[in-house]
Amino acid sequence: MLVRAATDWTPRPGSLAEPRATSGPRPITCLNEFTYKRGETIFGESEPAEYVYHVKKGAARRCKQLSGGRRQVVAFHLPGDVFGLENGDVHRFAAEAIVETTVQLIERQSLEAVGESDAATGNLLSMANDNLRHAENHLLLLGRKNSMERVAAFLLEMDERITAARVVSLPMSRRDIADYLGVTLETVSRAISQLHRSGVLDFPSNNQKELVILDRAQLASFDLQG
Amino acid sequence: MLVRAATDWTPRPGSLAEPRATSGPRPITCLNEFTYKRGETIFGESEPAEYVYHVKKGAARRCKQLSGGRRQVVAFHLPGDVFGLENGDVHRFAAEAIVETTVQLIERQSLEAVGESDAATGNLLSMANDNLRHAENHLLLLGRKNSMERVAAFLLEMDERITAARVVSLPMSRRDIADYLGVTLETVSRAISQLHRSGVLDFPSNNQKELVILDRAQLASFDLQG
């Protein structure tokens, strides 16, 4: 097992006064600056995404902590950058100040009202955000998962999307899968063979593009959860 | 050197009649279906992004060919998916039909007109697309680059963003860099040391967070170009 990442950086729970804790309507209408000290959490994973952040000074990292002490930093945010805009209503990654960092907070609602006034544009934005979410999930896979975790994640993804009558019909070749997962086709093949031997999946027809997942729970246990 | 990807799949240049070749205003106003055969290119890298594609049947891959025969598939698109919406006016990845695939073509302009009518929403969309572009570039890095290429790409990115008077001031630790690049901090350190020994960069002060890039061209040559 590869364990490549940080365990020693400690977000400080509840160390912040205003921006993280509030939930109701706030006196701020649009702009407001706030300064975080080195190492402080700007927002945590799964926190409500109430603000969008505009970096004025300093630097922040946006990242996710995975099991096994692994961490993936998806982006660094420097002065001028805007971050924290989410598709859903919670942040999918944590944001932390790398050094003392001043951000301008923008209420999300003030942006949303505009976006939703225009259905067509709202759809465009929603599409872009869907793509972004997929890309960011894939960053975790490519950055921090080993080959078995990658293949398990892939099969679960396909299982969600293209199952017809319990059988997953993969249209793409092993090479396509490999290039998607950032490994070689041999590695993909070996992982699938191992899952077959473990009884997690089976090949109902005599071709390799159709498979049945026999033990979804065990397959999920091969994947890594964020 | 790791060479992990495909060389044998061959997009067929100019094999398509209508959707790829046209440039002027077209009779299609909004919807139009088109079917691609297995292996056909739906659009190539750097082609004008005139349409957005809605998959009706089949499957497509969106990918980029890198030097050294490496390829990264950034996404598979299955029925119901929409793809091909770009921030700029060219496609940054190629799209190819994996099997016989029917897509609904939507003229990009018909969407854009709406988006730009609303400046605030246009900005939101633009922000989301900026994030998406960054994430997709990072997918290439995490999926297909070796450690030296990753570190070189990182230094070039930081050089563009935080150079003050020729000196690049990195606010983040080696561990942060490592978790961003999907390697260990030791690997980052070794790569930077090697670049130092090669005369590509130097440390003007006696701390490791400030560095000067002496030979930008050589540094770029350590990176991998898509």
Added chain:
DNA sequence: CGCCCCTTTGAAGCATATCAAACCGCGTGG
């Protein structure tokens, strides 16, 4: 000055790439 944390450097192990060959389903043509 001395401690602490971060970084660098070294040595060894391991996961995955690479190289190679066998296997297999499938279409083709004899």
Added chain:
DNA sequence: CCACGCGGTTTGATATGCTTCAAAGGGGCG
């Protein structure tokens, strides 16, 4: 109908790049 060839897949053996484990250096701050 079967031999043949072909592309894709599986499996095996070896190589290697990066991780892991370990320890030494070095700068900043008390």
